[in-house]
Amino acid sequence: MFLRLVQFVVGLCVLSGGIVFAIEPVYTGTSMAELMSKADRGHVVIPAPERSAPSSRASSTRDARHVSYKSVSSRPVLPPIPAVNGGAEDTNRRPPSRPERPFRMPVLPELGLGAAIVPASHASPQPSRPAPSSPNGNHKASPKMPQVNAKALYCVDFSSNRVVLAENITEPLPIASITKLLTAMIVIDEMDLNRVLTVPPDIREVPRHRVGLRPGDRLTVSDVLHGMLIQSGNDCAEVIARAYPKGGREGFLEAMNRKAKRIGAKSVRIHTPSGLDRMMILGRTGGRDLSARKPNTASARDVAVIAQHAFQYPLIREIATTKHHTMRTRNERPRTYNLVTNDKLLSRKLPVAGAKTGFTNLAGRCIVALFKDRDREHMVVVLNTPSHFKAAEKIYRWASSTF
Numbered sequence: 001m002f003l004r005l006v007q008f009v010v011g012l013c014v015l016s017g018g019i020v021f022a023i024e025p026v027y028t029g030t031s032m033a034e035l036m037s038k039a040d041r042g043h044v045v046i047p048a049p050e051r052s053a054p055s056s057r058a059s060s061t062r063d064a065r066h067v068s069y070k071s072v073s074s075r076p077v078l079p080p081i082p083a084v085n086g087g088a089e090d091t092n093r094r095p096p097s098r099p100e101r102p103f104r105m106p107v108l109p110e111l112g113l114g115a116a117i118v119p120a121s122h123a124s125p126q127p128s129r130p131a132p133s134s135p136n137g138n139h140k141a142s143p144k145m146p147q148v149n150a151k152a153l154y155c156v157d158f159s160s161n162r163v164v165l166a167e168n169i170t171e172p173l174p175i176a177s178i179t180k181l182l183t184a185m186i187v188i189d190e191m192d193l194n195r196v197l198t199v200p201p202d203i204r205e206v207p208r209h210r211v212g213l214r215p216g217d218r219l220t221v222s223d224v225l226h227g228m229l230i231q232s233g234n235d236c237a238e239v240i241a242r243a244y245p246k247g248g249r250e251g252f253l254e255a256m257n258r259k260a261k262r263i264g265a266k267s268v269r270i271h272t273p274s275g276l277d278r279m280m281i282l283g284r285t286g287g288r289d290l291s292a293r294k295p296n297t298a299s300a301r302d303v304a305v306i307a308q309h310a311f312q313y314p315l316i317r318e319i320a321t322t323k324h325h326t327m328r329t330r331n332e333r334p335r336t337y338n339l340v341t342n343d344k345l346l347s348r349k350l351p352v353a354g355a356k357t358g359f360t361n362l363a364g365r366c367i368v369a370l371f372k373d374r375d376r377e378h379m380v381v382v383l384n385t386p387s388h389f390k391a392a393e394k395i396y397r398w399a400s401s402t403f
Helices: 002-015 032-040 056-066 176-190 221-230 234-242 248-262 300-310 314-320 388-402
Strands: 152-157 162-167 196-198 218-220 278-285 288-294 324-328 336-340 352-360 364-373 376-385
Touching: 152 300, 152 388, 162 388, 176 221, 176 234, 176 248, 176 300, 176 314, 176 352, 176 364, 218 221, 221 234, 221 314, 221 324, 221 336, 234 248, 300 352, 300 364, 300 376, 314 352, 352 388, 364 388, 376 388
Parallel strands: none
Antiparallel strands: 152 162, 152 376, 196 218, 278 288, 324 336, 352 364, 364 376
16 A cells, blocks of 8 residues: 555656655645545545645745846945035045034124034034036036145134034144133233333243343333234243233133133143143153153144134234234333244235144144135134145135135
């Protein structure tokens, strides 16, 4: 009986034109005895299942025989990258890298310099500016973003209330003589500009850059302020700080740090009134002093805060855009100092409303500049770059023609 059943199954496979390598189980209510009896009588045994409970593997095998597959890429299609603030062409660099945590510049309603600085993600939507047209009516492409090598870059468009360029804007970095904007605000806030100061005997020990003041020179606070901002004289900053009526030099430094915190520049750390590094003696070894430098530091964002406040002072704006000035001592035998600005932006055809440069070995070349062209205002900050004037001009020209 069993032999006949085997013969029947083999014959059935041959008739169907193929060889079966695996037999799929079938669930049915028919007993094995009935199946064998039908096979013995020569009947075809293919019972109809009462319910199908195929295994997942069998189901997959069956489906694979009847479904034709199309070639499908395994890489998902990513959504297009949205344009940032006007759609810069170079998406590999700035602008800008948005910070992981959106930052907020302090809202300063009392300032008339323009809208308060806010991150681009919080700025109100602005109507897109049409691309400039050529004489034949064709639209020109927007200028490509300038390539600037610097540790930090920042540009704020006050007229549209948005940040248009931001790179590493929250890391505290050495700011060198940009410090003098804070120094100038303390002088105007708390000192008599007509007061006559006497230059101390050790003034020549102050490292350059210096105006060249001589011990015993008598100058007004206003004159010394001009020497500090026009020619970035470190000796002028030291003379002013030592004459501070509320605690001398140390009191002056405390006032500078308080001022920075009060205006919202929380990353600022001031150790000298000039921006020079503070020399610290750590100990002695082999008969020599072990020293370290401690620079004045601030983030690019906070440099913009300091400059925004400083350029609200009419006197600071006036001095910061003056190319030449003559200081005259009040001694019995007067001496004159002819000041020449070190700001090369003022000699170019640029709408500079205020600027301050800085340089030390740790800080590199730094600049903060405010450009005001009619109703449009751009603040540019560049920290630690090989060419600060060129960088500031390139960023301003790009921003003003793009946004």
